[in-house]
Amino acid sequence: MPDGNTTARRVRRLTALAYVAPAGLVYAGFALWPAVHTAYLSFLHWDGISAATPAGLSNYRSVFTDPAIGPALWHAIVLIVFFAVIPCAIGLLLTALLQGGVRGMTGFRIVFFLPQVLPMVAVGITWRWLYADDGLVNQALRAVGLGGITRAWLGDYNFALIALGLIGTWAMSGLCMVLFLAGAQKIDISLYEAVALDGGGAVRRFFTVTLPALRGEITIASVITTIAALASFDLAFVTTNGGPVNRTTVPGLLVYRLAFNESDIGRAAALAVVLTIVVIVFVTAIRRLTRERP
Amino acid sequence: MRDKFFRPLAATIAVAALAACADTSGGKPAAPSDVSTTLTSDQVTLTLAYTDDPPTKALIDAFHAQHPNITITGQQTPFSDYVKSIKLSMASPTPPDIAEYNPGAMRSLVPAGLVYDLSPYEKAYGWSSGFPASSLEVLKSDASAKQYGTGGLYAVPGALSVLGVYYNKSLVAKPPTTLDQFEQSLAAVKRAGTTPLSVGGLQVGGFQVWNALTNVLGDEQQYRDWVYGKPGSTIVTDGARTAAQKLADWSAAGYVPASANATADSDAQANFVQGKSAYLITGNWAAGAIAKEMGDKVGFFLLPGASAVASGASVAYSISAKTKHPNEAAAFLDFMRSEQAATIQFDTGFMPVDNTVQPKATGVLADIAGGFKTVVDDNGIVPFPDFASPNMIDRLTAGVQGLLSRKTTPDQFLADLQESWTQYHA
Incomplete structure (x- = not known):
């Protein structure tokens, strides 16, 4: 016969489940089920209308043999530099500069964070204008005497991917900064005083106190921005659509083309699954790299 | 913030939503x-x-x-x-x-x-x-x-609808009647310091130039068979190759603006309407908007060739x-x-x-x-080339971008188109 203690624990467990259930159902319905279903679709030949036929592994085989996939994955990895590495560095720099309260701090935070609240599509269209032949970027270059290097940046064979990446840098830096500033607020002031007593300056304070204290925030920021780089679709779609000459294709764009232009749902799903695995691999690697060593 | 997590998810859902309508097939056309x-x-x-x-x-x-x-x-x-x-x-x-x-x-x-x-x-x-x-x-x-x-x-x-050439009457006195004359006119406009041709290379405007050139330089029936998917057809023809080479040459000669690959169709049309270029190759669907802005300052002709052939x-x-x-x-x-x-x-x-x-x-x-x-x-209306296979439009757009930036040779361009055709039709 169960004692009172066990019954109470069971009731507590059921109550907890009841609390979790609504969110759990939404998560299962809108995240887990579509994911599982996509994996299922990746084993079918299906045009979206006619009866689907089993495909075995052939969709995956064609994903790995498609010559367009390799460059697209490579572009996504290059984008990690612009979406994750540079924004984190800029975020840390801004944190070091703004930490401890600067006049107009809220203003700075709003300005740097603003790109985050804008939809990527709006960001993309705005930057298409800025990068245009007679856009603001080229006007600025001409104004400082660099008229010789002006070009339609997003249409340039060599610079399009970099130009695209810098839009990501602009959009992501504010996010990193806000995360790091929030993290920096919980650092004990006495640690800084200790460095100052030892004769350390601002650079020393940053590297011995701020940077280690922000480990958690840096992990989060890197994970979010890396996912944004690997799974990017909207930015490439509205600015270059993969051009010129497929120099800015990203896996997300190819998934879209396979599903909607070519009506090849099976291959689109297979590529989506592969992309998910790539994302998981990168996120795991970041978490390992930034883990605190005992 | 939240959409960062949900974006990949949304793509998954979109694909999964398509799944909801499976198994409606009859397997045969309906009469x-x-x-x-x-x-x-x-x-x-x-x-x-x-x-x-x-x-x-x-x-x-x-x-x-x-x-x-x-x-x-x-x-x-x-x-x-x-x-x-x-x-x-x-x-x-x-x-x-x-x-x-x-x-x-x-x-x-x-x-x-x-x-x-x-x-x-x-x-x-x-x-x-x-x-x-x-x-x-x-x-x-x-x-x-x-x-x-x-x-x-x-x-x-x-x-x-039909694909042809719009010209600005303030910049071009008389429409050319042969392809040679057209090229001479492009050169003359360039010498006068104006951009000869607006091209929306970011979207479909780029391959429409190639398309118009292929129509007048290539064999009509061969092209038609290819777009229709007739077994054994190919786009690797002398006409299509000459057309691609011409487009690359025009770009090298500066007849096409260097920014073409970053220019959307609507931007190319806007540039032409504002008098920044002498010619624009697009369809009659743009006629209303262009005529509204330019009035009687604009004219239209079909790209001249041996016979009257145009995509429509x-x-x-x-x-x-x-x-x-x-x-x-x-x-x-x-x-x-x-x-x-x-x-x-x-x-x-x-x-x-x-x-x-x-x-x-x-x-x-x-x-x-x-x-x-x-x-x-003349029964010379031929279909547009992006019709030929489901991903042809991406091949055409990227390929012409390569021709314009001189990173793709005409042969590579045509081989790439033919590859897509063979994948779908073989």
């Missing part, structure tokens, strides 16, 4: 029964899903005026959403009775048996007269919808195999070749289906009508 040209006198309401307006709305209204008991309710969707959703809505239990046809989005509806083969109506109404042969041909396909220009008829044109397409309509009123829907399609419809088609900036009707026009619209009549009389 209507009880075909008749006699219409009901009962009150009937049909729905029509479309994206192009003009001309659709005006055509609906004119048809209703003739048949007061037949009401057609239009449902308009913006183009990019239309091509994504029309397939699913045609596969749903309550599809629209009539739908504007889009070959890319709707080719799988033919083998799925979701749109009617209209051949019985073609015979009953005698559509071979009144519709230009080439305008019906492109809407025919075999049962698997892989080879076009043959087999059943799956849509009927409601307005026609149509706003066409299909009938759902689930409609309860196929005869009435077919009557709407038949209305497209009427004289009354021709007036509407022309007034809304398209070419009339019945080309015996000579609309009164002035300015650039008269130029277009004149050029169009020459091609149609």
